[in-house]
Amino acid sequence: MILRKLDKKPEEAREGELGLSECLLDRTGFLLKKAALRIQEAYEGRLDPLGMAAKHYGVLSVLEEKGSITQHEIGRCIYVDRTTMVGILDDLEKKGLVERKEHPTDRRSHAVYLTSKGKEAVGKAHHLASTVEKRFLECLSAREQKELRQILRKLVVSHYSSTKASERGEG
Amino acid sequence: MILRKLDKKPEEAREGELGLSECLLDRTGFLLKKAALRIQEAYEGRLDPLGMAAKHYGVLSVLEEKGSITQHEIGRCIYVDRTTMVGILDDLEKKGLVERKEHPTDRRSHAVYLTSKGKEAVGKAHHLASTVEKRFLECLSAREQKELRQILRKLVVSHYSSTKASERGEG
């Protein structure tokens, strides 16, 4: 292929094809990374009305599902580093959506709880997240959407053990 | 669920289930992000012997496929920002894998070429990348692997237009 900058507008030069790289569109690594960026972009700002970002939503979801658990356990559930958890919980506590309480049996740990405000927020967040994902995935058939989730889930769970060992209490 | 820190080792407490969040394992956003991180991790260091990282591999692939194109065009092919391209090409030029030459008709642009060393490197990189992905995907059936690529490709191409307009020459 020869340089052909000045003869045509780029958009017209490659109609359907868009000029993307064929080779990389067959690399799962490339595709995963770009798809992840795009959906992150789709989420961006959508949770702002609730005073949270995607990272906060993940924590609230886990707390809703599991009840009161420690910071370390939340991290394990959502593959988030212990040091990153501190900041996320600081945010959420400041917003009044969670509380760090004394752990009943282990004074090193914090027992993290959803406040009633937090419970309300996570309900709304579920709704917003569903809307965002629905729109993002609408270029796929219902079957493809389901298949994508199943396959990704398999991948993520299989590679669970590749998370840094120190973060899973196996040091 | 009640706090139950001290009665069991975490590993034994939840055998198959691993304590992951059911709710988030149904969120495509969460799954895409974590899967992308894991495969990135799988790539990490594997291209070092060739003196490059994944981001360099992407650029070399495009150049191999499209021949000499401008920096901006490379970026469009692989969804990389113009400012990020500068650094990546600096690296590659330093390693002697690409050359920035004068563009034959547009003196603002650079015509970027693979050197013979670069051509050799990208061939080896293809091989390494295939190995990395094969291992990463081996928890999936051949059908699932193919399906995953097709679905992700559909997603990425559909959301091509959500790339920052300024990066696609539509400002």
Added chain:
DNA sequence: AAGTGATAATCAGTAATACTGATTATCAGT
């Protein structure tokens, strides 16, 4: 009861990434 090694939360600092905005040189069209 004291001692040892592991663990939970925290903090400070690092490295990588993707970006914004400004600058310079050049181009295309008036």
Added chain:
DNA sequence: ACTGATAATCAGTATTACTGATTATCACTT
């Protein structure tokens, strides 16, 4: 010559995920 757009570059920002160290506490040994 003048205007607005574009290509490459640079400086600086925000975010993310992490490393390593610290403090308090726990579980277990002796």
